[in-house]
Amino acid sequence: MTPRKTFAGQLPNDIVQVAGRDRVDLLHRLSTNDLTPLATTGQVRSTLFTTSQGRLIDWVSVVAAPDVLLLVASPGRGQRIADWVDTYTIMEDVQSKVVSSVKAHLVVDGPDAESVVSTVFGDVGALTTEEARQTPDAWLWRGLAAYGSRFELLVEASQASATLQRLHAVGALAADPSIFERLRIDAGVPGPATEYPDEVNPLELRLGPVAVSFRKGCYIGQEVISRLDSYDKVARLLVGFAVDEQAAPRVAALPEGERKLTRDNKPFGRVTSLVGGKGLAVVKRDGSEGGPAELVVGDMRLPVHLEPRPFL
Numbered sequence: 001m002t003p004r005k006t007f008a009g010q011l012p013n014d015i016v017q018v019a020g021r022d023r024v025d026l027l028h029r030l031s032t033n034d035l036t037p038l039a040t041t042g043q044v045r046s047t048l049f050t051t052s053q054g055r056l057i058d059w060v061s062v063v064a065a066p067d068v069l070l071l072v073a074s075p076g077r078g079q080r081i082a083d084w085v086d087t088y089t090i091m092e093d094v095q096s097k098v099v100s101s102v103k104a105h106l107v108v109d110g111p112d113a114e115s116v117v118s119t120v121f122g123d124v125g126a127l128t129t130e131e132a133r134q135t136p137d138a139w140l141w142r143g144l145a146a147y148g149s150r151f152e153l154l155v156e157a158s159q160a161s162a163t164l165q166r167l168h169a170v171g172a173l174a175a176d177p178s179i180f181e182r183l184r185i186d187a188g189v190p191g192p193a194t195e196y197p198d199e200v201n202p203l204e205l206r207l208g209p210v211a212v213s214f215r216k217g218c219y220i221g222q223e224v225i226s227r228l229d230s231y232d233k234v235a236r237l238l239v240g241f242a243v244d245e246q247a248a249p250r251v252a253a254l255p256e257g258e259r260k261l262t263r264d265n266k267p268f269g270r271v272t273s274l275v276g277g278k279g280l281a282v283v284k285r286d287g288s289e290g291g292p293a294e295l296v297v298g299d300m301r302l303p304v305h306l307e308p309r310p311f312l
Helices: 023-031 078-086 113-121 157-169 177-187 222-230 247-255
Strands: 006-012 012-018 044-050 054-063 070-071 093-096 104-107 132-134 139-142 150-155 236-242 259-262 266-275 276-286 291-297 300-307
Touching: 006 157, 012 023, 012 078, 012 104, 023 078, 044 222, 044 259, 054 078, 054 132, 070 078, 070 132, 078 093, 078 113, 104 113, 104 157, 104 177, 113 139, 113 157, 132 276, 150 157, 150 266, 177 276, 236 247, 236 266, 236 291, 247 300, 266 291
Parallel strands: none
Antiparallel strands: 006 104, 012 070, 012 093, 044 054, 054 070, 104 150, 132 139, 139 150, 236 276, 236 300, 259 266, 259 291, 266 276, 291 300
């Protein structure tokens, strides 16, 4: 197996700034996770914005900076999040705006990520998964555990190129979004352009453990999400799969069209991501724990097997 490498690159995520004395309280009431710790500067949390029907609008990371919250939203969704917050701002002192033109989102991922980040920004060994650190040049925090060693950074957009050069100079390889896409699929992390391009049930994507508090009070969509969890009614789940080794070279020849998984010639699920011989799919819950299936595109069929991924 080829050793993992450490990469540093920029992701095209939108950044939303939420200010005002009621910012933490309002976002806590609008989204799925417990955001009350964000009243303290230097905290970071993952949360979901959902509709009243419990459908996913976006999955964001929220960093508590002095006097503002900084939200890392999916590409192209920042304005919708800002508008969503504005819609529910009535008497509250809250102001939201997209600041993607002045803030950039960088990622360092790989076995040497901690060493690379520590060399450039100072020792981050003691940083917990719920803490964000402010340096003169960046806000930084640990990424999802499913990736292994990963750090997320927010920097001034004007300094993004120079910051990446510093990270590359101490050992990180340059990476474009396609490399991070492969890392995402390997980790089993749902993506906005693939697993939730439209509003979907977030529990199907297994987002509950990382971004939903089932102990907090009401939020938009809470009744539906809590009922699905309490009564164990989620009918489909996100899974990882790999094309059998002998068939993997044929993936590049797959025709355009709907990509689905079947078992015993019966529809089993829909493929959402596929790069090389690895992919993600949303399948019927019954049987999602593993086993063989077929990847079907038009008249072409490739044998695959479901496999565990860290996030899943």
